[in-house]
Amino acid sequence: MLFTSNLRQIRLINILLVDDHELVRTGISKILSEVKGFNVIEECETGEEAIKFCRKIEPDVILMDMDMPGMGGLEATKKILRFTPDAKVIVLTVHTEEPFPTKVMQIGAAGYLTKGTAPNEMVNAIKAVNSGQRYLPAKIAQQMALSHFKPAEETPFNSLSDRELQIMLMITRGEKVPDISVHLHLSTKTINSYRYRMFEKLDVSNDVELTHLAIRHGMINTEKL
Numbered sequence: 001m002l003f004t005s006n007l008r009q010i011r012l013i014n015i016l017l018v019d020d021h022e023l024v025r026t027g028i029s030k031i032l033s034e035v036k037g038f039n040v041i042e043e044c045e046t047g048e049e050a051i052k053f054c055r056k057i058e059p060d061v062i063l064m065d066m067d068m069p070g071m072g073g074l075e076a077t078k079k080i081l082r083f084t085p086d087a088k089v090i091v092l093t094v095h096t097e098e099p100f101p102t103k104v105m106q107i108g109a110a111g112y113l114t115k116g117t118a119p120n121e122m123v124n125a126i127k128a129v130n131s132g133q134r135y136l137p138a139k140i141a142q143q144m145a146l147s148h149f150k151p152a153e154e155t156p157f158n159s160l161s162d163r164e165l166q167i168m169l170m171i172t173r174g175e176k177v178p179d180i181s182v183h184l185h186l187s188t189k190t191i192n193s194y195r196y197r198m199f200e201k202l203d204v205s206n207d208v209e210l211t212h213l214a215i216r217h218g219m220i221n222t223e224k225l
Helices: 002-009 022-033 047-056 073-083 100-106 119-130 138-147 162-172 177-184 188-202 207-216
Strands: 013-018 038-044 061-065 088-093 111-114
Touching (some): 013 022, 013 047, 022 038, 022 119, 038 047, 047 073, 061 119, 073 100, 073 162, 088 100, 100 162, 111 119, 162 177, 162 188, 162 207
Parallel strands (some): 013 038, 013 061
């Protein structure tokens, strides 16, 4: 009887893993499977798949990649939180610069982790958000706090939509319109519409000026260019 009682007290944390790269999913899944009390209940390649799954089964924690083909992680998170407002979403991304962390937390995500995060920090983040806390790495939290002291006009990229931000980053990484079109499953005409809308909002004329503006505002890491 005592054994049965102890079994009932063991509460698994059911985790949904969303990332379009199989290698990334496999690596993270392996790390999490070795943690007592963690259970990866499903892996999804796209935001659309994640939404469909969450309509049937509500996981305790969702690890959501930000950059995926089709629907990005931000948009998927927004949609999931509309019908499951108690979902605990941790966004996984390569982006550390503002306004990304702020945007992510403003839409209701419970946590923000970069893909360079150590396994033990990911484990701690999952445990924290599952218990009702929000989780931010110390460096990101400090960066967000400092950004609030800057005048709004210093960050013109705040005017961009989630999709525009996603495309902007791809352009500044040197990706061409046809490649972006394939990756996001959108027509080249649609991608160009987003480009020209961005140019108008940011008062730039081309991709080169867009990249220079992004560098000036610390949106991209120049060491990787």
